[in-house]
Amino acid sequence: MPASPAGQLRSIAIGVTDLDAAERFYNDTWRLETVAKTSDAAYLRGAGSFHHILALHRGSRPDVRNVTFSVATRADLDAIAARTPAAGGRVLSGPAPVDEPGGGTAITIADPQGRILRFVHGDDRHPERPQRDAPGRITHVVFNSADVAVAQRFFEEALGFRLSDRTKIMAFMRCNSDHHSIALADSDANTLNHIAFVMPDLDAVMRGAGRMRDAGWPIEWGVGRHGPGNNVFSYFVGPDDFVIEYTADVLQVDDSYKAGGPSDWQWPPGRFDQWGVSQPPSDRIKQAQKTIRFTEL
Numbered sequence: 001m002p003a004s005p006a007g008q009l010r011s012i013a014i015g016v017t018d019l020d021a022a023e024r025f026y027n028d029t030w031r032l033e034t035v036a037k038t039s040d041a042a043y044l045r046g047a048g049s050f051h052h053i054l055a056l057h058r059g060s061r062p063d064v065r066n067v068t069f070s071v072a073t074r075a076d077l078d079a080i081a082a083r084t085p086a087a088g089g090r091v092l093s094g095p096a097p098v099d100e101p102g103g104g105t106a107i108t109i110a111d112p113q114g115r116i117l118r119f120v121h122g123d124d125r126h127p128e129r130p131q132r133d134a135p136g137r138i139t140h141v142v143f144n145s146a147d148v149a150v151a152q153r154f155f156e157e158a159l160g161f162r163l164s165d166r167t168k169i170m171a172f173m174r175c176n177s178d179h180h181s182i183a184l185a186d187s188d189a190n191t192l193n194h195i196a197f198v199m200p201d202l203d204a205v206m207r208g209a210g211r212m213r214d215a216g217w218p219i220e221w222g223v224g225r226h227g228p229g230n231n232v233f234s235y236f237v238g239p240d241d242f243v244i245e246y247t248a249d250v251l252q253v254d255d256s257y258k259a260g261g262p263s264d265w266q267w268p269p270g271r272f273d274q275w276g277v278s279q280p281p282s283d284r285i286k287q288a289q290k291t292i293r294f295t296e297l
């Protein structure tokens, strides 16, 4: 597969209204680990090698500050900078050194619908630390889009993403062997749909779901197995109503993967996953999936 300059999805930075409570939740219950702190932010790693996969910023309202990819070469930053304006986006800053934990050199851009995307090269890494019940990394972020065709074109033309599957409501986009790193959902606004953290296996998803229930966070959708991507899922509404997913078994693809269309991905009435065991998404998650925006520039 021709390499996308986007590399790998590394981290998401979000604004939270109670930084201490959010940090406690993502450490103690969600099983990430704080690796750096400032007076207004906490940076949390997973079991994988990325310096951090989640950055929590003190804020007056929940929002998304950026989604960051780790790119393979310094030249990828220049390629993205060159391709962004022609594809309808804007370069906001860089390439320049990153002034926060994890370091590296980054370019920050806005896509045509106002999502802030950052691409970093030479950022710090940790030794991997496989753990039975901890997320390794973020495997995908799903955005709602007021016009999926516009967003899809930008991810293809500026960032080299490819369409893996298109359902009636969602375009699944890949930039490496993961079936999707980004998905774009048809909606009436450009908001965050959810963030997916990959667990080692199905059992870890199940144990994580039990841990969440024990801590007072009910399963809002799942446990089930998706169609596109074939991944198992369990969704929750976390602090500040961020929708977060434990997932596992994400389909790995290469150039031979044939993109499916809406008619290939239809469930019979009343079915919401491959197994046929999942309840439908709760009203609460459907509401939460529409509320959080990117920080306005």
Ligand SMILES: [Fe+2]
Pocket (backbone or CB within 6 Å): 140, 142, 194, 196, 233, 245
């Ligand atoms: Fe997901």
